[in-house]
Amino acid sequence: MPSRIIQIIILTLVSSTASAEAIKAYLGDEVARFSYATDSFGEQLGRLETEFGVMFTDRDEAVRNDDFLTHLGVQVRGESLDFPLIVSIGGRAYYGEASEYNVSAVAIGGDMLLLPENWGGFGLGGFFYYAPKVVTFQDAESFTEWGLFASFQITPQASIMAGVQNIEAEIENGGGDVELEDGGFVGVDIRF
Numbered sequence: 001m002p003s004r005i006i007q008i009i010i011l012t013l014v015s016s017t018a019s020a021e022a023i024k025a026y027l028g029d030e031v032a033r034f035s036y037a038t039d040s041f042g043e044q045l046g047r048l049e050t051e052f053g054v055m056f057t058d059r060d061e062a063v064r065n066d067d068f069l070t071h072l073g074v075q076v077r078g079e080s081l082d083f084p085l086i087v088s089i090g091g092r093a094y095y096g097e098a099s100e101y102n103v104s105a106v107a108i109g110g111d112m113l114l115l116p117e118n119w120g121g122f123g124l125g126g127f128f129y130y131a132p133k134v135v136t137f138q139d140a141e142s143f144t145e146w147g148l149f150a151s152f153q154i155t156p157q158a159s160i161m162a163g164v165q166n167i168e169a170e171i172e173n174g175g176g177d178v179e180l181e182d183g184g185f186v187g188v189d190i191r192f
Helices: 004-013
Strands: 020-027 031-041 047-057 069-081 085-098 101-114 123-133 136-138 142-157 157-173 175-192
Touching: 020 047, 020 085, 031 175, 047 085, 047 175, 085 123, 085 175, 101 157, 101 175, 123 157, 142 175
Parallel strands: none
Antiparallel strands: 020 031, 020 175, 031 047, 047 069, 069 085, 085 101, 101 123, 101 136, 123 142, 136 142, 142 157, 157 175
16 A cells, blocks of 8 residues: 555656756666655745655665655745855654555644855755654654765756655654665756
């Protein structure tokens, strides 16, 4: 059932790319992650973006089942001509399967990218999202996603990046932490 849902979501994203504002793809050793974001409203306080993403793993099934994670988010994205920093702040609702556990959470956080003009297209960025116990459901007690990356802007619309990311959930009743992802990635960010 989850694989069917993921297939429908991917087909929806592929068929609607003509109106997309941004498409991101991150690939790791055993992980693939794709997201799509589009403007929701105008730019009085910054752009309000709605995003949808899906991540799936291909793990050694003798050790662990494949994991998947989906998210739906809303963020305000702000860019300044005076300072070379792009910041997005908002929230995400997550649902996924980690090992034999079901995880869902509503997290707050954001991302930022420092991209000075005199760096010649190079940038440094990071992202962080956190959901405490009160907004984490099913088998999880808390949920955290974070990452750090370096990027290089190839064109005004396209960048490549490399970094590390960690996505984990603390399992209820002393079940410990389960990691959906903990490792390096390479990726692309394409904005229309």
